[in-house]
Amino acid sequence: MNRAAVIAGVRAKARGLRWYLRQVSGEAKWDEYLARCRAEGRDPMTRREFERHRDAHREESARSSCC
Amino acid sequence: MSNVQSSPAQTPSPHRRRASPLSLIVWIGVAVLGAVCWSVLALSRDEEISALWVLFAALASYAIAYRFYARFIARRVLEVDADRATPAERLENGRDFDVTDRRVLFGHHFAAIAGAGPLVGPVLAAQMGYLPGTIWIIVGVIFAGAVQDMVVLFFSMRRDGKSLGQMVREEIGIVGGIAALIAVFAIMIIILAVLALVVVNALAESPWGVFSIGLTIPIALFMGFYLRVIRPGRVMEVTAIGVVLLLLAIIGGGYVEQWGLAEALTLSKEQLTLALVVYGFVASILPVWMLLTPRDYLSTFMKVGVIVLLGIGLVVASPMLQNDSVTSFALEGDGPVFAGKLFPFVFITIACGALSGFHALIASGTTPKMVAKETQVQMIGYGGMLMESFVAISALIAASVIDPGLYFAINSPAGATGGDPTSAAEFVANLGFTISAADLQGAADAVEESSLISRTGGAPTLAFGMSLVFTEAFGGGLAAFWYHFAIMFEALFILTAVDAGTRVGRFMLQDTIGNFWPRYGDLSWLPASWSASAVVVGLWGYMLYVGVTDPLGGINQLFPLFGISNQLLAAIALTLCVTLLIKHGKVKWAWVPGIGLVWDLVVTMTASWQKVFSDNPAIGYFSQRSRYRDAQDAGELLAPATDQGEMDQIIYNSTLNGTLQALFAVLVIVIVLNALYIWFKAVRAGGLPTTEVPKARSALVAPADFFATKEEKEAVARWEAEHRELASAARGAGRGGGPGESGGPGGQGAQR
Numbered sequence: 016m017n018r019a020a021v022i023a024g025v026r027a028k029a030r031g032l033r034w035y036l037r038q039v040s041g042e043a044k045w046d047e048y049l050a051r052c053r054a055e056g057r058d059p060m061t062r063r064e065f066e067r068h069r070d071a072h073r074e075e076s077a078r079s080s081c082c
Numbered sequence: 083m084s085n086v087q088s089s090p091a092q093t094p095s096p097h098r099r100r101a102s103p104l105s106l107i108v109w110i111g112v113a114v115l116g117a118v119c120w121s122v123l124a125l126s127r128d129e130e131i132s133a134l135w136v137l138f139a140a141l142a143s144y145a146i147a148y149r150f151y152a153r154f155i156a157r158r159v160l161e162v163d164a165d166r167a168t169p170a171e172r173l174e175n176g177r178d179f180d181v182t183d184r185r186v187l188f189g190h191h192f193a194a195i196a197g198a199g200p201l202v203g204p205v206l207a208a209q210m211g212y213l214p215g216t217i218w219i220i221v222g223v224i225f226a227g228a229v230q231d232m233v234v235l236f237f238s239m240r241r242d243g244k245s246l247g248q249m250v251r252e253e254i255g256i257v258g259g260i261a262a263l264i265a266v267f268a269i270m271i272i273i274l275a276v277l278a279l280v281v282v283n284a285l286a287e288s289p290w291g292v293f294s295i296g297l298t299i300p301i302a303l304f305m306g307f308y309l310r311v312i313r314p315g316r317v318m319e320v321t322a323i324g325v326v327l328l329l330l331a332i333i334g335g336g337y338v339e340q341w342g343l344a345e346a347l348t349l350s351k352e353q354l355t356l357a358l359v360v361y362g363f364v365a366s367i368l369p370v371w372m373l374l375t376p377r378d379y380l381s382t383f384m385k386v387g388v389i390v391l392l393g394i395g396l397v398v399a400s401p402m403l404q405n406d407s408v409t410s411f412a413l414e415g416d417g418p419v420f421a422g423k424l425f426p427f428v429f430i431t432i433a434c435g436a437l438s439g440f441h442a443l444i445a446s447g448t449t450p451k452m453v454a455k456e457t458q459v460q461m462i463g464y465g466g467m468l469m470e471s472f473v474a475i476s477a478l479i480a481a482s483v484i485d486p487g488l489y490f491a492i493n494s495p496a497g498a499t500g501g502d503p504t505s506a507a508e509f510v511a512n513l514g515f516t517i518s519a520a521d522l523q524g525a526a527d528a529v530e531e532s533s534l535i536s537r538t539g540g541a542p543t544l545a546f547g548m549s550l551v552f553t554e555a556f557g558g559g560l561a562a563f564w565y566h567f568a569i570m571f572e573a574l575f576i577l578t579a580v581d582a583g584t585r586v587g588r589f590m591l592q593d594t595i596g597n598f599w600p601r602y603g604d605l606s607w608l609p610a611s612w613s614a615s616a617v618v619v620g621l622w623g624y625m626l627y628v629g630v631t632d633p634l635g636g637i638n639q640l641f642p643l644f645g646i647s648n649q650l651l652a653a654i655a656l657t658l659c660v661t662l663l664i665k666h667g668k669v670k671w672a673w674v675p676g677i678g679l680v681w682d683l684v685v686t687m688t689a690s691w692q693k694v695f696s697d698n699p700a701i702g703y704f705s706q707r708s709r710y711r712d713a714q715d716a717g718e719l720l721a722p723a724t725d726q727g728e729m730d731q732i733i734y735n736s737t738l739n740g741t742l743q744a745l746f747a748v749l750v751i752v753i754v755l756n757a758l759y760i761w762f763k764a765v766r767a768g769g770l771p772t773t774e775v776p777k778a779r780s781a782l783v784a785p786a787d788f789f790a791t792k793e794e795k796e797a798v799a800r801w802e803a804e805h806r807e808l809a810s811a812a813r814g815a816g817r818g819g820g821p822g823e824s825g826g827p828g829g830q831g832a833q834r
Contacts (some may be wrong), residue, residue, distance in 0.1 A: 038186040040317040040379070044176075064312035069370040072177055074450075075605050 044069065097630045112155060113232035114557075116142030119329065123213065123407075130402045133479045136212065137396060140220050144468045147224040152464040155229065159663070160236050162456040167780040168454050169242045173417070178243070181412045182452040183783065190452070191466045193382045196389075196559045198277055198576045199434025200470050204478035205547075207431045207640060208489065209419040210412035212482040214428045219478065222429070222436030223471035226678030230652060232463030232677055233659040235443045239450035245652030246446045250658055250753065252773050257745045258756035260774045262654050265749045266443065268589055268742070271618070271646040271780070273581045275441065275625035276644040277576045278362075279636050282626070283539035284356045284569050288531055291328065291348035292334035292354075294566060295573045297677070298380070299361075305376035314431040321379045328380060328574075332566050336530065351630045358580070359623035365581035366588055374581055380644040388571045392476050392548060401556035405482035405489070418494035418513065419538075419639045421700040426689040430645035435474025437682060439651025441467065457786035465788070480547030481540075484619035487517030488525055488534070492543050495635025496671045497722025498534040529565035529618045538637040542810045580622075589619035632735055634706075640695060642755045645741055656682060657757045663762050666768030674683070683754070688713045690747035694740055707733050 023063070045062060052059040062076040103110075119139035122131060156162045173179040182190070205213040238244055239613070240564060244252075247266055251259025285291045304325045307810030313319065338344050365373050411417030412424040420431060434440070445463060455458065481489065490513055491499060491506045499506040503519035510517055526534040529549060545568035550562040589605070591614045597601020602610045659675035696702030699709040710732045713720045723729045764770045783801035785794040 035185065035189075036318055038183060039189045040321070042315060042317050043317055048176075063314045066309070068309070070369070070375070073370050073375060076178065 039068075085806040112142050112145050116135075116146065116626065118119065123358040127407065130404070130576075132796065133401050133403055133483060136403070136475060136479055136650065138217050139216070139362050140472060143220050143224065144472070147228070148464060148468060151224065152228065152232065152460045155232065155464075156457070156460040159668065159674050159801070160233065160459070162236070162459060163454060163777070164457050164786070165780055166456055167778045168239060168453050168456060169775070170454060170804040171449065171780060171782050172778055173242065173451075178448070181782065184458045184790070185784075186456060187449065187452050187458075188462050188466060188788075189386075189446070191449045192469050193385065194448065195438075195441045195466060195469045195578050196385060196473055196570055197434070198280060198472035198541075199438060201477045201544055202641075203432040203434060203571060203645065204282055204474050205481040205540040205543050206419050206493070206637075207428050208405055208478060208543075209417045209493065210424055210428055211408040212478060213407040213434055214401055214412055214424050215323075215478045216475065216512055218429055219433055219436045219561055222432075223467060225526050225680060226652070226656075226680060227435075227437035227441075228464040228467035228470065229678055230437065230439075230659065231441045231445050231467040231537070231657050231674055232459055234655050235445040235453075236456075236459045237659065237662050238446035239453055239456070240246070240551065242775055243448075243451035244773075246442050246655060246658065249662075249773075250654065253658065254661055254753065254760055255574070255756045257345075257534055258753040261749045261752045261756075263590075263594065265647075265651065265654060265746060265753075267587065267594075268746065269439070269651050270583060270587055270590075271621045271625060272640075272644055272647050272742070274580055274622040275629060276586070276637075276640050277583075278355075278358050278622065278626045279581075279629045279640060280539040281573050281576050282351050282358065282630055283637065283749055284545075284573060285354055286351045287348055287533070288569075289338045289344045290530065290566050291569050291573070292349055293335040293338050293349045294331045294570050295345065297334075298328065298377070298570075298577070299373070300573055301327045301331065302373050302471070305379070306726070307373040309376065310362075310371050314347045317379060321383055322378050324376065325383055327713045328384070328459035328570070332563065332570055336562065337567055340534065355623070355627055355630050359619055361577075362580055362584050362623070362740075363615055363655075366584040366619065367612055370585075374578075374585070377574075377578050377581070381578040384571050385575055389473055389476070389570070392480070392551070393472075395548075395551045396476060396479060396554040397611040399485040399551050400555060401479075403479070403482045403553055404485050406486070409486075413450070417698070418490060418498050418642060420770045422642070422692065426685040426692070427642065429685040430642060430649050430689050432474065432720065433648040433652075435471050435477075437649065437652050437678060438470075439648050439653070439655055442651065442655035449563055454782060455780070455784045455786060458784070477544055480551060481543055481545075483550055484547050485517060486541065487515035487522060487538075488522065488546075490515060490523055490532050491517065492546070493540075494536060495538060495638060497633060497635060499536045501535055502532075503533075503535065515759040517668050530559050530562040536635075538635060539567060540637075541572045546665045584615065584618050584622070587622075588614040591617060614703060627693050628735055628738065633722050633732055634735075639735065639739060642689070643743060646689050646693070646743065647746050649682055650746050651691075652681060653682050653686060653750050654753055659755055661757050661760055661764075661767045662772060664705075664764045664773050665770040666774075683750075686750070687747065690743055694747070703743060707740065708735040710736070762792055810828065 034043075045065060048065060049059055057058075060068075116139060119135050119142060122135045123139055168181075170181045174181055182416050204215050204219065207218075207826045234246065238246075241249065247259065247262050250262040255535045281295075285295060304327075305320045308320045309315065309317065310324070338347055356461065368374075379508070408416070408424075412428070413420065415423035415427075420427065433530075449462065453462065484492075487507075487510045490510050490552045494506075494509065503522040506522055507517060507519040513635055522535060523533075525546070526532065529546065531542075533539075534546065537543075541799075545565045548568040549561045549564035553559070553561050588611065592603050592605060592610055595614075601607060602614075604610060625640070631639045632639050656679035659678055660672050663669070663672050663675065692701050693703055695704070699706040710720055710723070710729055714726065714729050714733065719729065721727070723732060760770070783798050785791070785798065
């Protein structure tokens with residue numbers, strides 16, 4: 016396998032990992048929101064407002080972890 | 083997604099194919115590996131064996147169970163339908179109902195089900211040897227635990243994510259429903275109390291531990307502030323900062339003595355109990371962004387990190403098991419860690435990791451509202467539980483690489499060991515193991531604790547075992563760091579479970595009272611939320627106090643109660659699964675959750691019976707009570723009580739524990755009887771209507787398993803291309819299958 020292919024492979028892996036971490040941590044929600052606003056031609060709120068919104072929702076949905 | 087209804091789902095249907103020669107060879111290889119490992123475990127009696135035999139016996143068994151049994155359940159029993167829209171697709175609102183990539187949801191679900199349970203239970207069960215625990219964890223998860231999680235997830239998903247309690251009420255009956263509600267609430271209180279007890283026992287008289295754990299509160303507050311005010315939404319960034327601070331807090335703990343803080347941070351169990359109760363109350367009424375959410379990020383990261391580290395450490399170190407395969411305590415039932423014989427007590431001591439009713443609450447709450455495709459329940463429900471089982475196996479190994487003499491000195495109650503090295507060495511010698519007083523003190527010195535004797539609760543044992551494994555695997559003489567790292571890891575997510583659990587309990591209470599007094603159900607009405615929090619904290623705090631001050635040792639009194647109640651919750655969940663299969667006209671498949679249910683009922687009812695009616699005072703709560711009552715009437719003192727006050731306490735505690743035990747068992751019997759009536763009716767009628775939501779066609783395409791097959795990748799690519807024409811490109815790429823499937827922007831790597 017040549018060098019370029021290895022580097023490309025590592026890059027793809029790193030991209031995949033970053034994608035996964037953004038998804039799991041919920042950071043990707045913001046990207047999705049922006050994309051949705053673009054698609055629907057709406058003006059998005061600021062990130063600060065958006066995250067407050069999510070906090071407010073989290074307030075009412077308890078997520079219990081297990082024993 | 084409603085604008086794309088015109089394109090029917092094209093997910094490849096999982097029709098039968100002839101197995102390729104390669105896959106045939108791989109699966110034969112896995113089967114042979116498993117068979118060899120199991121044979122080694124079965125045949126070795128007195129010689130030491132490597133821990134890797136246990137590890138690989140587990141992995142090979144999981145692989146086969148997942149590939150064959152779980153797939154059979156998904157396809158033949160549940161008949162998962164790739165063409166049927168999930169609630170996440172139909173009701174998508176970007177919040178609760180949210181189509182989530184299967185690999186992401188697997189992470190969320192695993193983080194929610196795995197906690198301290200699978201770590202503590204196996205450590206205590208190691209008193210019976212490593213073999214009983216190993217067999218139960220592996221066989222139990224394959225035929226009971228993972229089946230329960232997957233089937234409950236499936237049925238809840240077919241009902242728009244209804245909770246376990248709701249389903250019991252609607253599908254079994256109002257009597258069963260009320261019993262389930264009381265059982266769930268009471269069991270949650272017990273679980274919180276026992277988990278908190280584990281933390282108290284791990285931190286008592288340990289200034290290093292108190293320092294590190296105490297600092298997690300300001301660290302979490304800082305993270306919350308950062309996310310709220312400084313840089314909203316940058317979760318990964320703040321988690322990285324938090325983890326660095328956390329490691330500094332652990333390292334800093336080693337210097338508390340030099341800084342002159344040791345005395346101030348040496349807290350008694352009573353002080354820690356008070357601190358935990360206050361913390362639990364405050365945490366449950368503060369806004370979640372301040373403490374709960376950031377703490378959750380930290381503990382999830384630590385949880386996954388440590389589990390990965392432990393897996394690698396075990397393979398690299400390949401330690402020998404010092405524990406016997408089966409100890410005499412398993413057969414005689416006179417072990418000091420907890421009383422009772424192998425049957426039934428090994429099966430209730432190890433709950434999480436083999437079968438855990440608590441998971442049914444998560445599999446019927448958040449997760450079903452996020453599943454993208456019905457076919458994914460095998461991976462998320464069954465696969466998630468296998469992963470937790472692996473954690474339990476690792477914990478069992480970590481406890482079994484410790485010298486048995488040391489193990490019993492750490493895990494026997496103070497009333498038995500006398501609390502100092504000389505008396506503990508004597509006590510251990512009476513059990514038939516040898517360890518010198520100097521070696522006992524040496525072990526404590528190695529991890530820079532003042533003493534390890536009678537540090538019950540499982541956490542110190544596990545931490546010690548992990549520090550042995552890590553020191554051997556990674557070198558560097560960092561035993562004390564690893565020990566406190568492990569303590570921190572356990573305490574951190576127990577505390578997260580305690581504050582999240584208190585909130586859940588508060589919501590349940592407000593919801594229930596809200597049925598009669600609607601205003602009380604308003605989550606933002608402060609008098610209601612404060613009083614409900616106080617009630618929940620008061621209840622578990624009280625049980626915690628009872629455990630902490632118990633002269634007989636809180637863990638060996640309360641842990642059986644915890645284990646049995648968790649398994650009784652599992653009995654409720656499995657009863658629901660059987661009921662639903664019968665109502666759906668699938669009597670012939672009722673044995674699938676039925677195996678787990680029958681076994682679980684036999685175990686829990688035997689254990690409950692023994693805990694209530696046994697005339698052996700070491701096992702039966704009430705005979706314990708009368709033994710101490712008789713002594714008190716005769717004006718005598720019975721060890722370990724040292725005065726009449728302690729005698730009163732023992733009498734009171736055994737009455738309380740026995741009553742709770744009997745109450746749980748009765749509640750479960752009520753539910754099962756109610757279900758039996760429904761089974762009878764349903765079998766006669768050949769099925770009964772259920773609350774299943776009617777089928778709606780799915781417009782989504784997404785793979786079913788961890789690794790997408792070639793056909794699935796092509797189907798996703800086709801669907802995304804089509805979808806892009808209909809909806810906007812940006813929305814299509816971020817949704818459904820995730821970018822990893824089609825080699826779309828940014829995600830090919832996640833595919834491997």
